[in-house]
Amino acid sequence: xxxxxxxxxxxxxxxxxxxxxxxxxxxxxxxxxxxxxxxxxxxxxxxxxxxxxxxxxxxxxxxxxxxxxxxxxxxxxxxxxxxxxxxxxxxxxxxxxxxxxxxxxxxxxxxxxxxxxxxxx
Amino acid sequence: xxxxxxxxxxxxxxxxxxxxxxxxxxxxxxxxxxxxxxxxxxxxxxxxxxxxxxxxxxxxxxxxxxxxxxxxxxxxxxxxxxxxxxxxxxxxxxxxxxxxxxxxxxx
Numbered sequence: 614x615x616x617x618x619x620x621x622x623x624x625x626x627x628x629x630x631x632x633x634x635x636x637x638x639x640x641x642x643x644x645x646x647x648x649x650x651x652x653x654x655x656x657x658x659x660x661x662x663x664x665x666x667x668x669x670x671x672x673x674x675x676x677x678x679x680x681x682x683x684x685x686x687x688x689x690x691x692x693x694x695x696x697x698x699x700x701x702x703x704x705x706x707x708x709x710x711x712x713x714x715x716x717x718x719x720x721x722x723x724x725x726x727x728x729x730x731x732x733x734x
Numbered sequence: 735x736x737x738x739x740x741x742x743x744x745x746x747x748x749x750x751x752x753x754x755x756x757x758x759x760x761x762x763x764x765x766x767x768x769x770x771x772x773x774x775x776x777x778x779x780x781x782x783x784x785x786x787x788x789x790x791x792x793x794x795x796x797x798x799x800x801x802x803x804x805x806x807x808x809x810x811x812x813x814x815x816x817x818x819x820x821x822x823x824x825x826x827x828x829x830x831x832x833x834x835x836x837x838x839x840x841x
Contacts, residue, residue, distance in 0.1 A: 648830075658770075658778065658821055660830040674829045675735075708777060719825035720768040720783035727777055 615639040617709050617725035624731045629699055635692040635709030635725055643667075643687035646712035648721060649694045651705035659705075662694065663712065677703075699732045706730075736760050736824050740833030746841045747812040755836045757822035759803045766826040769798055769807045772819045772835075781820075782807065814840055 621633040635647070649662045662683040663672045671683055682695040692709050707728050710721035737760040747753045757767065765785040770778040780789045782798035785805055795810045809816055817840045822833040 657835045658823070658832040660823075660832065663828075663830075672828045713780075713783065715784070718766050718784035718787075719830075720780055720789075720823075721770075721778075722780050722783075722789065724777040724779070 615711065615723045617711065617723060619707065619709055619725045619728035622707065622728035622730045624733065625699055626734050627700055627732055629732075630695070630697045631699065631730060632696070633694040633707055633709075633728055633730070635694075637690045637692065637709075637711070640711065640723075642685075642690040646714065647683075647685060647692045648710045648712055649681075649683060649692075650708045650710055650721065650724075651703075652708070652727075653702075653705045656705075664692070696730070699730075701732050703730060704732050735829055736763065736827055736831050738822055738824055738831050738833040740822055740836055742836060743834065744837040744839070746839045747809075748841045749812055749814070751812045751841075753809045753812060753838065755807045755820055755822075755838075757800075757805045757807075757833050759805070759824055759826075762802050763824045763826035765801060766824060767798075767800070767805050768823045768825065769796075770821045770823065771816075772821065774818070778821065809838075812838075812840065816840075 616638045619635045661674045664683045680698045684693045709725045711723040713720045713722035739758040767785045769782040772778040786798045820836045
C-alpha cells in the first residue's frame with residue numbers, strides 16, 4: 614500500500630523558514646518524480662514544485678521560485694521542501710504527491726494527508 | 735501559464751442524476767488533463783488521467799472526455815458518496831495548473 618506521510622508544519626512568523634518532510638512507502642520511491650502541492654484555507658489547489666526521480670531536474674511555481682527548494686533523499690525514501698522568507702500568503706495545507714507518468718501523460722496518483730503551515734505574526 | 739477555467743463553481747444533483755463538469759484550457763493541452771475528487775477534510779484523489787482514462791479502483795460511473803482545450807467529467811448516476819469538490823489539472827506545460835474547483839452537493 615502506497616503511503617505518503619508529511620511532517621514539519623506549524624505556526625511561524627513572516628520572514629522565517631521551515632522544512633517539510635514526506636516519507637514514502639509502498640512503492641519504489643527512487644523511480645518516480647515527486648511533487649508538492651498546496652491548498653490555502655477554503656481555496657483551490659496550487660502546484661508548487663516537482664523533482665525528478667533522480668533529482669536531475671526541478672521545477673517551481675513562480676509564487677515560490679527563489680524562496681522554496683525541493684529535494685529528496687532516495688536512500689531514506691524522503692521528499693523535502695525547504696521554505697524560506699515565508700509570507701502570510703504561504704499559509705496553506707501542503708501535500709506531497711507521487712507523480713505518475715505513462716510515457717505520455719502525467720498525473721498525481723497518490724497524495725499524502727497534508728501538513729498545515731501557518732504564517733502569522 | 736495555462737489557465738484552467740472550470741464550470742460550474744457549484745451544482746446540486748439528485749440521487750441517480752447525471753452531472754457534468756467542464757474545464758476549458760487557455761491553450762491546447764493535448765489531453766494531458768486529470769480530474770481529482772476531494773471530499774471534505776480529505777486529500778484529493780485521482781479519478782481520471784489522460785483526459786479519459788479511469789484510475790484503478792474508481793467506479794465506472796465516472797468518465798472523462800474532451801480534446802484540445804475543452805474537457806469534461808461526467809458522473810452517470812449521482813451517489814451520496816460523490817458529494818465532494820472536483821478539480822481539473824493540466825500537466826502539459828510547467829507550471830502545472832488546476833481549475834478553481836466545482837463543489838458538488840446532493841440535492
